[in-house]
Amino acid sequence: MIPRKWRTWLWMSLAAGLALVVLTVGPAMLHLVRVTWNDADQIEVLPPGYVDDVSRMNKTKVSEVWEIPLDEQAAEQQLRELLVKAQADGLRISIAGARHSMGGHTIYPGGVSINMLPFNRMKLNPSGTILHVQAGARWSEIIPYLEQHGRSVEVMQSDNSFTVGGSLSVNCHGWQYGRPPIASTVESFRLMKADGTIVRCSRGENKELFSLALGGYGLFGIILDVELRVVANERLRLEQYIVPVDGALASFERKILEKPDVRMVYARLNISPDKLFQEVIISMFFPDPSGEIPGLEEPGSMKLRRAVFRGSAASAYGKKLRWEAETKIQPLLAGSIFSRNQLLNESADWYLDRSMDSTDILHEYFIPRATAGSFLGEMRQIIPKHRGDVLNVTVRDINTDPDTFLRYADQPVSAFVLFFSQSRTPAADARMRDMTREMIDASIRHGGRYYLPYRLHATGDQLHRAYPQARSFFDLKRQHDPRETFQNQFYLRYGGQTVGDPE
Ligand SMILES: Cc1cc2nc3c(=O)[nH]c(=O)nc-3n(C[C@H](O)[C@H](O)[C@H](O)COP(=O)(O)OP(=O)(O)OC[C@H]3O[C@@H](n4cnc5c(N)ncnc54)[C@H](O)[C@@H]3O)c2cc1C
Known part of the structure; x- marks a missing residue:
């Protein structure tokens, strides 16, 4: 039997300990409960004919959201037809991957918005060094595929939510130490130009387009598929x-x-x-x-x-x-x-x-x-x-x-x-x-x-x-796409010939 004096002391110590825990952990718990309680999912479902990007600050009416077909041949054929029609009718085309850019880079008011997401097939070469991947594939699809082969992505963003096409077109980077941006891991890609022709671009073939379309914000054509260097998982x-x-x-x-x-x-x-x-x-x-x-x-x-x-x-x-x-x-x-x-x-x-x-x-x-x-x-x-x-x-x-x-x-x-x-x-x-x-x-x-x-x-x-080469970049865009078919809000704001210095 514990003497009464000791029992009182024990209870007082327990109460003091509990009070200390409540005082230190309590406010944190309350804060987290309040945050979770208020954290409702209120993301708006857009009405038909409207698109936006992840910023939810760019809701815009477009003439059509065009879903790229899954089948490669059908996709190429129908894209070509879309471009011919766009050139004839003066339609503007913008290209969207996962829409995680934030300035309407995937959007043109009244234009056709191509959704690349269904175009997501991939295959690793026999030596496991090069991934052939369609541009709508997201890293969240690519990483589990590479995992099965003991391989991994060489350079990408810090999250897996993005498409290959979007990543190449902003020339993304990640936290892979001492590496240049993703363009350094691209062996080649196929690009559908504004006139519907397809060209392969690499450091040896169509060099100029290679350097323009990588980090080119969808202004030079549609990147269809890519040969991407991959590395060992570790x-x-x-x-x-x-x-x-x-x-x-x-x-x-x-x-x-x-x-x-x-x-x-x-x-x-x-x-x-x-x-x-x-x-x-x-x-x-x-x-x-x-x-x-x-x-x-x-x-x-x-x-x-x-x-x-x-x-x-x-x-x-x-x-x-x-x-x-x-x-x-x-x-x-x-x-x-x-x-x-x-x-x-x-x-x-x-x-x-x-x-x-x-x-x-x-x-x-x-x-x-x-x-x-x-x-x-x-x-x-x-x-x-x-x-x-x-x-x-x-x-x-x-x-x-x-x-x-x-x-x-x-x-x-x-x-x-x-x-x-x-x-x-x-x-x-x-x-x-x-x-x-x-x-x-x-x-x-x-x-x-x-x-x-x-x-x-x-x-x-x-x-x-910031980018002294931007004027030449926009001039080259007009050389490669004279009817300015590929457009988005970024080009609209900074790229036009008549636009001097938008405020
Ligand atoms: C939460 C968050 C985290 C991010 N983290 C990083 C990071 O770590 N590193 C980094 O570099 N960036 C980061 N970004 C920025 C950037 O937006 C993404 O790197 C990239 O654009 C996302 O790819 P996406 O598929 O969403 O591209 P989208 O937003 O869909 O498109 C981006 C551009 O690429 C063009 N495009 C898309 N697909 C094609 C195609 N097939 N052919 C031609 N053009 C095409 C579009 O027209 C557009 O101009 C982040 C953005 C967010 C919101």
Whole structure:
């Protein structure tokens, strides 16, 4: 029998412990429950004849959404007929993959919108080095196919939601360390031009079109299928460390010198308002052939991860909580062994906004390493000044792109990828426009460029200062497509001959 004095003491200790748990964990639980409760799926089903993109800021009436047939021969024949009719009737054509660009790059008002998604067949060559894939295939279809053959994608975005055609046409990049953008992994592709003819483009054949259509935003023709270089799937070990931003580059360079065989790297900045961009968590993945490569599986705890991520919108508390969760709890839950395919096979759907009132908007700036620190200093001033609600900032390393005409990485660059939440109102969009323009000016001052697939907030002057080759790019577009059949809102805003400097 425990003496009464001791029992009282025991009860008091238990009560104090419980109170401590409630005080520390309680607010977090309440916050997450509130976020989950309010997280309704309110994405609008568009009326027939309308299209939009993932920004949900570009709802536009088109004359037709044209579904590409599954069968290759039927697809080519019918596409050719569509183009002949378009040329005769002065119709405009835009091309859509997964529609994750955000500035109407897949849309032309009153035009025909081609949906490439059904065009998704693929086959690996016998030596397992080249994937032949139709342009509508998404990474979420390609990765499970490659997994069966022990292979993996060489360069792609950080999520699997995108098509090959869309990825090539923006010349995407990912967090594969020290790699140029995706064009570097393309052996060749077949392109249907505006007159309906099909040409093969590679570094040896139709070289000019190769460099224009990669990163060409669908303005030079329809990419039908691609020969894409692929690599081995691998077992990778994660090493993570948290450092103050000021010393981050030096410590990262030391690590890389010690262990140069790193495969994938990203750095995530602290976004809590009281420590804005002051700390960074660096995640590095190294080959670890000491065991079996884990198989592809559905990622776990997605509801909790979504609540933690969405809970950082419009909430300083939520931003702090997320940093704590992602730096202290997630590494314990996720473990340290992954397969390359597992890391690449994550969908963007788990974190994207689905509410009626707000949406997510991406920005990206490519800055030479030498000036990246000072650009970050400017970002720290500009974003709070415009009350930008930043939910995520990652920094990646991209090597020089020797392949594309409208290239953003004309030297090795640090890519700052910023993910914002904004209201779907004209006033909020105008505030984002002003902030974007300041960010673009800062990137240009630092010898960098901004990424083109996002909102079209840049002025014409900014586009041409960031991309001095843009005028020649648009002139070449008109040489290859004299009737300007392939169009979209990006071309409409910046590309026309008569358009000088759109405001
Ligand atoms: C959540 C999110 C995360 C992202 N992450 C990254 C990232 O990590 N790295 C990165 O580089 N980008 C990223 N992006 C940006 C970019 O939009 C995508 O890389 C890419 O455009 C998505 O492919 P898609 O299939 O959605 O393309 P779409 O938006 O459908 O199309 C993009 C462009 O390609 C053209 N196009 C599409 N298919 C064809 C075709 N077959 N032939 C010719 N032209 C075609 C379209 O006309 C359009 O101009 C991200 C975007 C979002 C929303």
